[in-house]
Amino acid sequence: MGKNTVDDILFGAAYYDEYVPRVLDRVDEDMAMMKAAGVNVIRIAESTWSTEEPQPGVFDFSHVDRALDAAHKAGIKVIVGTPTYAVPTWMVRMHPEVLADTPAGPGKYGARQIMNIVSPAYRFYAERIIRKLISHVAGHPAVIGYQVDNETKYYDSVSPDMQLLFVKHLRERFHDDLDAMNEAFGLDYWSNRINAWEDFPDVTASINQSLRGAFDRFRRQTVTDFLAWQASIVREYARDDQFVTQNFDFEWRGYSYGVQPAVDHFKAAKAMDIAGVDIYHPTEDDLTGKEIAFGGDMSRSIKDGANYIVLETEAQGQHGWLPFPGQLRLQAYSHLAGGADGVMYWHWSSIHNSYETYWKGLLGHDYAENPTYREAGVFGREIADPKVGGRLKHLRKRNQVAIMVSNESLSALDWFLIEAGFPFGGTLKYNDVVRAVYDALFELNIECDFVPTDAPAEKLAGYAMVVAPALYCTPQETIDNLHAYVEAGGHLVATLRSFVADDDVKVWHDAAPHGLTDVFGMSYNQFTRPKHVGVAFCGALEGTPDAEAAALIELIRPAEGAETLAFYTHYAWKDYAAVTRNAFGGGWGEWIAAVLPPDAMRAVMSEAADRAGVTGAGRALAGALTVRQGVNEAGETVTYLLNYSAEPVEVLSPVAGEVVVGGRRVVTEGTAVDDPAVGPAAGTAIAEGDAVAVGPWNVVVIAG
Numbered sequence: 001m002g003k004n005t006v007d008d009i010l011f012g013a014a015y016y017d018e019y020v021p022r023v024l025d026r027v028d029e030d031m032a033m034m035k036a037a038g039v040n041v042i043r044i045a046e047s048t049w050s051t052e053e054p055q056p057g058v059f060d061f062s063h064v065d066r067a068l069d070a071a072h073k074a075g076i077k078v079i080v081g082t083p084t085y086a087v088p089t090w091m092v093r094m095h096p097e098v099l100a101d102t103p104a105g106p107g108k109y110g111a112r113q114i115m116n117i118v119s120p121a122y123r124f125y126a127e128r129i130i131r132k133l134i135s136h137v138a139g140h141p142a143v144i145g146y147q148v149d150n151e152t153k154y155y156d157s158v159s160p161d162m163q164l165l166f167v168k169h170l171r172e173r174f175h176d177d178l179d180a181m182n183e184a185f186g187l188d189y190w191s192n193r194i195n196a197w198e199d200f201p202d203v204t205a206s207i208n209q210s211l212r213g214a215f216d217r218f219r220r221q222t223v224t225d226f227l228a229w230q231a232s233i234v235r236e237y238a239r240d241d242q243f244v245t246q247n248f249d250f251e252w253r254g255y256s257y258g259v260q261p262a263v264d265h266f267k268a269a270k271a272m273d274i275a276g277v278d279i280y281h282p283t284e285d286d287l288t289g290k291e292i293a294f295g296g297d298m299s300r301s302i303k304d305g306a307n308y309i310v311l312e313t314e315a316q317g318q319h320g321w322l323p324f325p326g327q328l329r330l331q332a333y334s335h336l337a338g339g340a341d342g343v344m345y346w347h348w349s350s351i352h353n354s355y356e357t358y359w360k361g362l363l364g365h366d367y368a369e370n371p372t373y374r375e376a377g378v379f380g381r382e383i384a385d386p387k388v389g390g391r392l393k394h395l396r397k398r399n400q401v402a403i404m405v406s407n408e409s410l411s412a413l414d415w416f417l418i419e420a421g422f423p424f425g426g427t428l429k430y431n432d433v434v435r436a437v438y439d440a441l442f443e444l445n446i447e448c449d450f451v452p453t454d455a456p457a458e459k460l461a462g463y464a465m466v467v468a469p470a471l472y473c474t475p476q477e478t479i480d481n482l483h484a485y486v487e488a489g490g491h492l493v494a495t496l497r498s499f500v501a502d503d504d505v506k507v508w509h510d511a512a513p514h515g516l517t518d519v520f521g522m523s524y525n526q527f528t529r530p531k532h533v534g535v536a537f538c539g540a541l542e543g544t545p546d547a548e549a550a551a552l553i554e555l556i557r558p559a560e561g562a563e564t565l566a567f568y569t570h571y572a573w574k575d576y577a578a579v580t581r582n583a584f585g586g587g588w589g590e591w592i593a594a595v596l597p598p599d600a601m602r603a604v605m606s607e608a609a610d611r612a613g614v615t616g617a618g619r620a621l622a623g624a625l626t627v628r629q630g631v632n633e634a635g636e637t638v639t640y641l642l643n644y645s646a647e648p649v650e651v652l653s654p655v656a657g658e659v660v661v662g663g664r665r666v667v668t669e670g671t672a673v674d675d676p677a678v679g680p681a682a683g684t685a686i687a688e689g690d691a692v693a694v695g696p697w698n699v700v701v702i703a704g
Helices: 027-036 062-074 089-094 120-137 160-173 178-185 209-235 265-271 290-301 327-337 371-384 386-392 407-415 430-443 476-487 598-611
Strands: 010-014 041-044 077-081 143-147 243-245 256-258 275-278 308-313 340-345 401-405 448-452 465-468 491-495 534-537 550-554 563-568 577-584 587-592 626-631 637-643 649-652 657-661 664-666 672-674 691-694 698-703
Touching (some): 041 340, 077 120, 089 120, 160 209, 178 209, 265 290, 290 308, 290 327, 327 371, 327 637, 327 664, 371 386, 371 664, 386 657, 401 430, 407 430, 465 476, 465 598, 476 587, 491 598, 587 598, 637 657, 637 691
Parallel strands (some): 275 308, 401 448, 465 491
Antiparallel strands (some): 534 563, 563 577, 626 637, 649 691
């Protein structure tokens, strides 16, 4: 393995000399503009296979060399990407099978990420270009690391060889025992039983989520294996002072939203020295910081708390994302607040043709300076100062709350939609519940980690509270670990549709929630869609305004001794609880049986965190400012005060220390001026309880 950290905070952009109009020769001018803005790294080559290998076995790395040499001359580092996520035309002409068949039909050439990643032909050519490119650049002094592929997924491939490998996987898993497989997947239903391996059907139209889920899990494993395969090739050439990363991404809803359906990030990240990620998010009036925080917390968690690199985020981005003055700087510091050791934009300059013509970079189509470029320079020059960047890099988190997530649950609830129980008739999905929990914690200034369902008991024991949102598929080992966690003094909060089925999406046949009825002190065996069903709060949640349930409610019967924290007000369901808590062993389990609106979910999570003893310097500032913390290399606690609003805020500082990053007012043209009205100046000593102003779309960072 290579380096698993970077020396200094990376700040830069993707750079494509290949995309520049031929009448221009800008590479040295671009590097000079980057240098002026504090850019210290570029990412190259990951999108340009057809330029690097214009015909099979014919290689041309002239654009790569131009970028490397110009960057080195300017003192700018380079991350080189393997170009395997967009295939050249000649390959498809020679080997049409490299295009993935999907449920929509045979693949057609045009877009990126259209390959069948298990295709032998694709793998042959991918290995050749990786070896040719990496051997060519590995010795270059500008190269600090490599990105294998880009936003890798299985691209919904149902190609024949993908399915053939899946059947081989099942034969190995079930030791050639068809009866065992049929029983595990419930294939007797609708005559889906498979009585001979050679009769195994095409799974594209399967109505059995156990089989579908197993296929999804297998395809996620092909992604893990594919990335590990690429990383192993790159490491044959990489120097010891270079790292290997991958640009992971998330479920896309017009921006980065939730857990990625097509990749198990925890497994895939094991082959990487450093996790990389792209995080795109709404901005202008819609900037909240939630997507930045979610993506960062996930990226940090998949490498067990290690720092990560934001390999892509927006500069000007798509229409409606042009940052207001101050937002670009705020966004950059927001990434660092999550533990990022690098912030890189996609991309340096806006391109002049094709699909992403209007996904604008730091520079527009005219290559001229603009307010976004100038504001990037404000941040770039700030963190280039060792007194700033040196104190903010390698931030470590010591969070008290973890959210347990599951790709298997995501896949299952894409099929069994929460409202409907069918693949139609509803819209609420797994990631909606995950984000409802995460967003509530974010708004409460409660930072969290993410853990997978196979997190060991000792890992869980390090958290004061574990939250399981819609954890529909749960292995028995996870049930046992959570049971032991609560019994030993832990605090477990779960939402509806948790602990319903095993990892094969087979519903448990005992009382729900499976194996945890004693922990939660309740059970249920009925649920329904609510229509005008109110939720009233009581006990420890007395005084919380009534809410209206949405999507689905479970009809909870608390056991003797369990505490009811909320109940349904509808005349038919008034005898059932909506939120319960139960003491068990040294801890307790809390169950949220309804989909609650944000204000109610925030109140429930706040009270649960209080009861679990979750502390934090920012809790008292919830609703006024976002507060995020970590510990730097010197052992100082670094506190970020982030104002995601157009209004100035004045608060009492929750910490004492020295201002590392002061509030600065970014004016219309993108430059910054010192202004005490928007925050104390860098170097100011702050005592706990001192009044601190944080201006609109601004940030103050205190270390001490």
